[in-house]
Amino acid sequence: MIYQYCGKSGVQLPVLSLGLWHNFGSVDDFSVATQMVLKAFDAGICHFDLANNYGPEPGSAETNFGRILKENLASHRDELFISSKAGHDMWPGVYGGNSSRKNLIASCDQSLKRTGLDYFDIFYSHRYDGVTPIEETMQALIDLVRQGKALYVGISKYPPELQQRCYDILKEAHVPCLLSQYRCSMFDPKAKNNNFQIASDNGSGIICFSPLAQGLLTGKYDNGIPAGSRASKSTGFLQESQVTPERVEAVKKLALIAKERRQSMAQMALAWVLADERVTSCIIGTSSVAQLENNLETLQNLTFSAEEMEHINNIISNPSLWF
Ligand SMILES: NC(=O)c1ccc[n+]([C@@H]2O[C@H](COP(=O)([O-])OP(=O)(O)OC[C@H]3O[C@@H](n4cnc5c(N)ncnc54)[C@H](OP(=O)(O)O)[C@@H]3O)[C@@H](O)[C@H]2O)c1
Numbered sequence: 407m408i409y410q411y412c413g414k415s416g417v418q419l420p421v422l423s424l425g426l427w428h429n430f431g432s433v434d435d436f437s438v439a440t441q442m443v444l445k446a447f448d449a450g451i452c453h454f455d456l457a458n459n460y461g462p463e464p465g466s467a468e469t470n471f472g473r474i475l476k477e478n479l480a481s482h483r484d485e486l487f488i489s490s491k492a493g494h495d496m497w498p499g500v501y502g503g504n505s506s507r508k509n510l511i512a513s514c515d516q517s518l519k520r521t522g523l524d525y526f527d528i529f530y531s532h533r534y535d536g537v538t539p540i541e542e543t544m545q546a547l548i549d550l551v552r553q554g555k556a557l558y559v560g561i562s563k564y565p566p567e568l569q570q571r572c573y574d575i576l577k578e579a580h581v582p583c584l585l586s587q588y589r590c591s592m593f594d595p596k597a598k599n600n601n602f603q604i605a606s607d608n609g610s611g612i613i614c615f616s617p618l619a620q621g622l623l624t625g626k627y628d629n630g631i632p633a634g635s636r637a638s639k640s641t642g643f644l645q646e647s648q649v650t651p652e653r654v655e656a657v658k659k660l661a662l663i664a665k666e667r668r669q670s671m672a673q674m675a676l677a678w679v680l681a682d683e684r685v686t687s688c689i690i691g692t693s694s695v696a697q698l699e700n701n702l703e704t705l706q707n708l709t710f711s712a713e714e715m716e717h718i719n720n721i722i723s724n725p726s727l728w729f
Pocket residue numbers: 424425426427428429455456532562563587614615616617618619620621622624626634635636637672689690691692693696697698700701
């Protein structure tokens with residue numbers, strides 16, 4: 407594994423982290439979930455990314471992860487970097503979601519209970535909710551650190567016009583933003599144009615999610631929607647309508663470049679995200695140990711020639727491919 411510092415901090419993360427948004431809920435196979443976590447840990451992936459609402463049902467990914475930890479990794483807590491987040495809906499009702507102090511503080515307690523942890527290594531505001539003042543949300547994060555419930559804090563998906571204010575409030579309280587989490591893939595490069603630079607200028611690390619565009623950038627949708635894939639599942643976040651002929655054609659072209667690089671399509675897509683020097687880590691999702699093993703081999707070839715980059719950029723520069 408390769409490790410990199412999170413911005414201007416003393417914390418290193420593996421360049422590949424494992425996310426538990428899909429495939430770790432109560433609807434999923436617990437033994438496969440266990441094998442994936444253990445395989446990841448053995449390969450040096452010490453960062454696991456959670457949120458209160460991951461499942462389905464919401465909360466069940468944290469419950470399952472807590473059980474996996476207790477049964478297999480109980481003596482390894484200090485070798486792990488575990489995140490959680492609050493801000494998206496857990497249940498219908500005025501206190502079931504959003505970025506208020508009420509929700510963040512209560513949600514962190516619920517997440518600690520579900521995972522059986524004493525503290526999270528990092529706790530995020532999962533999103534700007536469009537209403538709650540930034541000051542209220544950031545103060546809740548600061549207080550979670552003061553209460554010992556989180557070692558570090560982060561922001562996720564904050565729009566560029568609000569990022570600077572977040573960093574300023576956190577810095578003033580001596581709780582600097584460790585990580586800024588943004589979606590980034592060959593099919594979603596928008597954050598590279600603004601959010602990344604603001605984060606980097608403020609000393610925050612950058613961690614990218616959905617680097618494979620939820621599986622689209624693996625080639626698995628080349629001949630339609632395979633059974634068992636995320637787009638085929640009613641519980642999957644990737645919609646069939648997002649598997650467009652244009653995106654599938656672009657993946658076929660990209661796969662030719664990957665082949666020349668002797669990489670799988672997924673490996674090249676991950677290497678592309680990591681090629682941006684501002685990026686600390688990218689959070690992958692997997693539904694099997696075989697996928698995880700395939701993705702780990704990305705580390706064998708992380709560099710691109712200028713010619714390869716130009717060729718790739720020509721294919722992905724069409725905004726109609728972007729999410
Ligand atoms: N902050 C936020 O708001 C936010 C939002 C979304 C995600 N995240 C975080 O980011 C993590 C990753 O997101 P993601 O799951 O969308 O990431 P992703 O890596 O883009 O997609 C993962 C999916 O791609 C497929 N896949 C992965 N490796 C493959 C391989 N080698 N060959 C074939 N298929 C492969 C699998 O889908 P199949 O099921 O089809 O096999 C897998 O479930 C989440 O778990 C979460 O922790 C954060």
